Amino acid sequence: MPRDRDEPAAVRVYTVCDESKYLIVRNVPALGCGDELGTLFSTYGPLEECKPMDAEDCEEYTDVFFIKFSQVSNARFAKRKLDESVFLGNRLQVSYAPQFESLEDTKEKLEVRRKEVLVRIRSTAGSRTEGLSQYSLGQGSSSGNSHHQMSSNKREYTKTFYTSHMGDARFSHVSSNKDYFPSESMNATVNLVRQKLDKVRIYMLSTIFHAIATCIS
Incomplete structure (x- = not known):
């Protein structure tokens, strides 16, 4: 569930089951900037997928992206560094998505x-x-x-x-x-x-x- 834009980020502890190499990135500007977003996340490790999630609910003028890393450790590093970071004027909301794991x-x-x-x-x-x-x-x-x-x-x-x-x-x-x-x-x-x-x-x-x-x- 996406948090409100003005709501401060909560401090929580993630277990190994919460963490995942699958990430969901919300509040991405709807400017067709998928390549730029993929380039940003790939600086933290090899990516296997980076694609928009058209079926996901999102705020107006924003997109939701699905990102899959090759390694959990890379995804963990990227989430820690990029969650709440500013990308093209919007503050990204990065969350783990273990529900996509096999x-x-x-x-x-x-x-x-x-x-x-x-x-x-x-x-x-x-x-x-x-x-x-x-x-x-x-x-x-x-x-x-x-x-x-x-x-x-x-x-x-x-x-x-x-x-x-x-x-x-x-x-x-x-x-x-x-x-x-x-x-x-x-x-x-x-x-x-x-x-x-x-x-x-x-x-x-x-x-x-x-x-x-x-x-x-």
């Missing part, structure tokens, strides 16, 4: 995020290990027992994390079939996203668990 798109997106999380965990674990190694040099034989205890604590934390999240209702089921919006099309979009989330929820938990287990092993 199941393969969603799996690819989650796999990319899994790798990013794994890299960050390993980086953090490496820094902690280095600090523990330096500490152990000055602690003599007691360092071995300390390191063993910390490893045991990490394994116990991983087990607790996985068990608690598997039993958490927020992770085991994606909401109900309740309609949240007055618009039938918006409720259809919500239901579509629910179906995709139901299919990938186990995949998400297993990849997170695998990343943590790989880090501490």
Whole structure:
């Protein structure tokens, strides 16, 4: 749903399921400037599509464009930089459009995020290990027992994390079939996203668990 032109942008946090390589750009001047818009967005990464969405409702003298990036990371960067930016006198309104994703798109997106999380965990674990190694040099034989205890604590934390999240209702089921919006099309979009989330929820938990287990092993 497009926000009012005079309404200040709300601060919100996007999850990996909210983000997408598909973007919708509103409030584009109706001047036949699709090529210029595509050139602007392509500075943040390769584009696969940039086309007007004639069926979308929009304000007078403005157009709505559909943009597809090759990578989610490029779309994320472009949205952060171009949302609320001025283009040919109009302030652009850029939003993610995960409703256009296929199941393969969603799996690819989650796999990319899994790798990013794994890299960050390993980086953090490496820094902690280095600090523990330096500490152990000055602690003599007691360092071995300390390191063993910390490893045991990490394994116990991983087990607790996985068990608690598997039993958490927020992770085991994606909401109900309740309609949240007055618009039938918006409720259809919500239901579509629910179906995709139901299919990938186990995949998400297993990849997170695998990343943590790989880090501490």
